[in-house]
Amino acid sequence: xxxxxxxxxxxxxxxxxxxxxxxxxxxxxxxxxxxxxxxxxxxxxxxxxxxxxxxxxxxxxxxxxxxxxxxxxxxxxxxxxxxxxxxxxxxxxxxxxxxxxxxxxxxxxxxxxxxxxxxxxxxxxxxxxxxxxxxxxxxxxxxxxxxxxxxxxxxxxxxxxxxxxxxxxxxxxxxxxxxxxxxxxxxxxxxxxxxxxxxxxxxxxxxxxxxxxxxxxxxxxxxxxxxxxxxxxxxxxxxxxxxxxxxxxxxxxxxxxxxxxxxxxxxxxxxxxxxxxxxxxxxxxxxxxxxxxxxxxxxxxxxxxxxxxxxxxxxxxxxxxxxxxxxxxxxxxxxxxxxxxxxxxxxxxxxxxxxxxxxxxxxxxxxxxxxxxxxxxxxxxxxxxxxxxxxxxxxxxxxxxxxxxxxxxxxxxxxxxxxxxxxxxxxxxxxxxxxxxxxxxxxxxxxxxxxxxxxxxxxxxxxxxxxxxxxxxxxxxxxxxxxxxxxxxxxxxxxxxxxxxxxxxxxxxxxxxxxxxxxxxxxxxxxxxxxxxxxxxxxxxxxxxxxxxxxxxxxxxxxxxxxxxxxxxxxxxxxxxxxxxxxxxxxxxxxxxxxxxxxxxxxxxxxxxxxxxxxxxxxxxxxxxxxxxxxxxxxxxxxxxxxxxxxxxxxxxxxxxxxxxxxxxxxxxxxxxxxxxxxxxxxxxxxxxxxxxxxxxxxxxxxxxxxxxxxxxxxxxxxxxxxxxxxxxxxxxxxxxxxxxxxxxxxxxxxxxxxxxxxxxxxxxxxxxxxxxxxxxxxxxxxxxxxxxxx
Numbered sequence: 001x002x003x004x005x006x007x008x009x010x011x012x013x014x015x016x017x018x019x020x021x022x023x024x025x026x027x028x029x030x031x032x033x034x035x036x037x038x039x040x041x042x043x044x045x046x047x048x049x050x051x052x053x054x055x056x057x058x059x060x061x062x063x064x065x066x067x068x069x070x071x072x073x074x075x076x077x078x079x080x081x082x083x084x085x086x087x088x089x090x091x092x093x094x095x096x097x098x099x100x101x102x103x104x105x106x107x108x109x110x111x112x113x114x115x116x117x118x119x120x121x122x123x124x125x126x127x128x129x130x131x132x133x134x135x136x137x138x139x140x141x142x143x144x145x146x147x148x149x150x151x152x153x154x155x156x157x158x159x160x161x162x163x164x165x166x167x168x169x170x171x172x173x174x175x176x177x178x179x180x181x182x183x184x185x186x187x188x189x190x191x192x193x194x195x196x197x198x199x200x201x202x203x204x205x206x207x208x209x210x211x212x213x214x215x216x217x218x219x220x221x222x223x224x225x226x227x228x229x230x231x232x233x234x235x236x237x238x239x240x241x242x243x244x245x246x247x248x249x250x251x252x253x254x255x256x257x258x259x260x261x262x263x264x265x266x267x268x269x270x271x272x273x274x275x276x277x278x279x280x281x282x283x284x285x286x287x288x289x290x291x292x293x294x295x296x297x298x299x300x301x302x303x304x305x306x307x308x309x310x311x312x313x314x315x316x317x318x319x320x321x322x323x324x325x326x327x328x329x330x331x332x333x334x335x336x337x338x339x340x341x342x343x344x345x346x347x348x349x350x351x352x353x354x355x356x357x358x359x360x361x362x363x364x365x366x367x368x369x370x371x372x373x374x375x376x377x378x379x380x381x382x383x384x385x386x387x388x389x390x391x392x393x394x395x396x397x398x399x400x401x402x403x404x405x406x407x408x409x410x411x412x413x414x415x416x417x418x419x420x421x422x423x424x425x426x427x428x429x430x431x432x433x434x435x436x437x438x439x440x441x442x443x444x445x446x447x448x449x450x451x452x453x454x455x456x457x458x459x460x461x462x463x464x465x466x467x468x469x470x471x472x473x474x475x476x477x478x479x480x481x482x483x484x485x486x487x488x489x490x491x492x493x494x495x496x497x498x499x500x501x502x503x504x505x506x507x508x509x510x511x512x513x514x515x516x517x518x519x520x521x522x523x524x525x526x527x528x529x530x531x532x533x534x535x536x537x538x539x540x541x542x543x544x545x546x547x548x549x550x551x552x553x554x555x556x557x558x559x560x561x562x563x564x565x566x567x568x569x570x571x572x573x574x575x576x577x578x579x580x581x582x583x584x585x586x587x588x589x590x591x592x593x594x595x596x597x598x599x600x601x602x603x604x605x606x607x608x609x610x611x612x613x614x615x616x617x618x619x620x621x622x623x624x625x626x627x628x629x630x631x632x633x634x635x636x637x638x639x640x641x642x643x644x645x646x647x648x649x650x651x652x653x654x655x656x657x658x659x660x661x662x663x664x665x666x667x668x669x670x671x672x673x674x675x676x677x678x679x680x681x682x683x684x685x686x687x688x689x690x691x692x693x694x695x696x697x698x699x700x701x702x703x704x705x706x707x708x709x710x711x712x713x714x715x716x717x718x719x720x721x722x723x724x725x726x727x728x729x730x731x732x733x734x735x736x737x738x739x740x741x742x743x744x745x746x747x748x749x750x751x752x753x754x755x756x757x758x759x760x761x762x763x764x765x766x767x768x769x770x771x772x773x774x775x776x777x778x779x780x781x782x783x784x785x786x787x788x789x790x791x
Contacts, residue, residue, distance in 0.1 A: 422636065
C-alpha cells in the first residue's frame with residue numbers, strides 16, 4: 001500500500017489537556033510513525049504511513065479528541081520525500097517562534113480522579129492534589145508557555161519514580177500531565193491556627209473539626225483563598241460579616257451536590273447542567289420558598305438560613321471543584337458559606353504569607369498548601385438565561401479562553417483595551433482572538449490597580465502581544481484611563497477614547513458575532529457621555545464605525561453628587577421635586593433628617609453640587625427609596641436588586657408614561673426621543689399613599705402586597721417604554737436587530753420581559769452569553785471599535 005508523509009498543524013486549546021498523549025494513542029491505533037510537539041500555535045505533527053490510515057487519522061482528528069481540547073483549525077500539507085520514521089515520539093516543545101497558543105482554564109476534578117480519591121486501594125487515596133490530563137489547575141499555575149512543568153509553579157516538585165512512570169506511559173491517563181504528583185512528590189496541605197503556627201495531624205480532619213466547632217477557616221483554592229464557615233448557624237454568617245466588614249452583600253454557598261442545593265433553591269435542568277459543568281461557576285439561583293411561619297416546620301426548613309446570607313430573591317450556589325472541596329464535603333458537612341477572601345474591595349488574597357497577615361482577625365485558622373498560585377482568579381458568577389450562561393463575573397473556569405473573531409482584518413491586529421473603573425477587566429487582541437482578562441475588581445485603590453497592571457503584563461507575556469494601539473473610556477478620572485494615557489505617551493502608541501455606552505453596545509455585538517448596524521438599548525449606573533454629561537438610559541443606533549444617540553430618559557438631579565449613589569434618598573427627593581411635590585419627602589423618607597432634606601432641596605433648586613444624569617440605575621435607586629426599601633445602600637446596585645426582589649411576585653399592569661419627540665433638525669434638542677417618567681411617578685405616588693394608609697391595618701400583609709405591586713408595575717412600565725422606543729427607532733432607521741447591554745440588564749425581571757416584548761414586536765433580540773453585560777464586558781466593546789478604526 002502506498003505510503004505518504006503529512007505535516008499537520010493544530011490550533012486551539014491543545015496544550016495541557018492531554019492532546020499529545022491522545023495523539024500518541026491514535027497514532028498507535030492507525031500504525032503511523034513520526035512525531036508530535038507543542039508549538040507557539042498549538043501542536044504540530046509530522047507523520048508517515050499508509051495513505052488510507054493517514055487520511056482516516058486526519059478525518060478523526062476533529063471528532064475524537066480529549067474532552068477539554070478545543071480545536072479551532074487543522075492545516076495539512078503532504079510532503080516528499082519520506083523521512084523513513086520507524087516509530088512515534090513526543091519531542092521537545094518548540095521555542096523561539098511567535099506564540100498563538102490557547103491555554104485551558106482551570107477545571108473541576110474529573111470523575112476518574114474522584115473515584116481514585118475515595119478508593120482506599122489507590123495510591124492517591126485522599127490525596128488533595130490529585131489531577132490528570134482531564135482536570136486540575138492550568139491558567140493559575142502557568143508562568144509561561146509552551147505549557148510544560150518547568151514553566152509552572154509545579155516546577156519545584158520533581159516527580160517521584162511512580163509518577164514519572166505514569167507521565168511517560170502511553171496507556172496512562174496521566175501521560176504528559178504536567179501537574180501530575182502524589183503524596184511522595186507533590187504539594188502538601190498545611191493547617192495552622194490564627195497565628196500561623198502549623199498544627200500536626202490530618203489536615204482535612206482538623207479543618208472539618210474547626211468548621212464543625214463553628215470557626216471561620218481560610219481555605220486556599222485554585223485562584224485564591226476562600227473564607228468558609230457552617231451555613232446552618234446564622235450567628236457564624238453574622239460574625240463573618242462583622243469581621244470582613246461586609247454588612248449586607250450576599251454570601252455564596254458551596255453545596256456537596258445538586259440534591260443538597262435543591263434544599264435551598266429551585267434548580268432547572270439548564271442550571272443543573274451549568275452547576276455540574278467542568279467550569280463549576282457560582283450560579284445565581286432563585287431561593288426556594290420557606291415553610292410558612294407558625295406551622296412549626298420553619299425551624300427545620302433549610303431555607304430559613306437564607307435570609308442571613310442573601311437579602312434578595314436569589315443566592316449564589318456552587319459545587320465542589322477541587323479535591324480539597326470534595327474531601328471536606330464528603331463527610332457530615334454538606335453546605336458551607338464560601339466567600340472570596342479579600343478586604344475592602346481589594347483583590348482576592350492568593351499567597352500564604354499575605355493570607356496570614358491580611359486575614360488575621362478574620363479567619364480563626366488556615367488550610368493552606370505549598371503549591372504557589374501564579375495568577376489570582378476569582379470564582380465565576382452567572383445567571384442562566386434562555387439556557388445560556390449570563391455572566392455577572394467571568395473568571396475561573398472560563399479565562400483565558402478567547403473570543404474568536406470572524407476575520408483578522410487582513411493582518412494580525414494587536415490592541416489593548418483598558419475597560420472602565422467598576423468591575424474592571426482588560427482585553428487584548430492578536431490575530432483572530434480576543435483575550436479578555438479575569439475579574440480584576442473596582443479600580444478604586446492601589447492594590448487593585450497594581451493587580452490590573454500585573455495581569456496586563458502577564459497576558460502580554462503569555463500570549464506574546466505587543467499592543468499597537470490603546471483604548472480606554474472617555475472619563476478622565478478612571479485609573480484605567482490614566483494607565484492608557486500614561487502608557488500611550490511613554491511608548492508612543494496611538495490612543496482611542498470610546499464613549500462608555502457605545503462600548504457596551506459593541507460588546508454585545510461582538511458577544512453575538514454581529515456585523516453591521518444595530519439598535520442598542522444600554523442601561524446602567526452612569527458613564528460619561530460625549531456631551532460631558534452622565535448618561536445611563538440610552539437608546540443608540542450604530543455599528544463598530546460609529547453611533548447615534550436616538551433616545552434617552554429625562555434627566556434626574558443628583559443632589560450631593562457622588563453622595564447620591566450611596567444615599568439614595570437624595571434621588572427620591574429629587575424625583576419628588578421634579579413632580580412639584582417636594583413637601584412629600586418628609587412623609588415618605590422617614591429615616592432622613594429634615595435638615596438634610598432641606599439642604600438637598602436647596603442643592604436641587606440652585607444646581608450647586610447637583611449634577612444631572614439620564615441613568616436608569618439612578619431611577620431604580622430613587623424608586624427603591626420612595627418605596628421604603630432602602631434609603632441608603634451599602635453596596636453597588638443594592639437598591640435596584642431589592643426592588644427587583646419585590647417585583648418578582650409580578651403583575652400585568654403598568655403605569656402611564658410619555659415619550660417626548662424632538663425635532664431632528666434641532667441639534668440642541670439632543671436625542672429625538674426622551675422618556676418622561678413623571679406621569680409614571682405621579683400615578684405611583686397614589687399607590688404609595690395607599691400603602692402608607694394601610695400600614696396600620698390589621699392585616700400587616702396589605703402594605704407588602706401593595707409595595708410588590710408598585711415595584712412590578714414600575715418595571716413593567718420600563719419594559720413597555722423600552723419596547724415602544726425601540727419600535728420607533730426601528731421605523732426611523734430600518735434596523736431590526738436589538739442588543740441589550742449595561743449593568744441594569746442584570747435585572748432578570750426586566751431582561752426576560754423586555755426580550756419577549758421586543759420579539760413580539762418583530763425585532764431580533766441579542767443578549768450577552770460570553771462576557772458580562774456589566775462594565776466587565778466593556779473592554780471587549782472598546783477593542784472592537786478600535787479594531788475597526790485601525791482597519
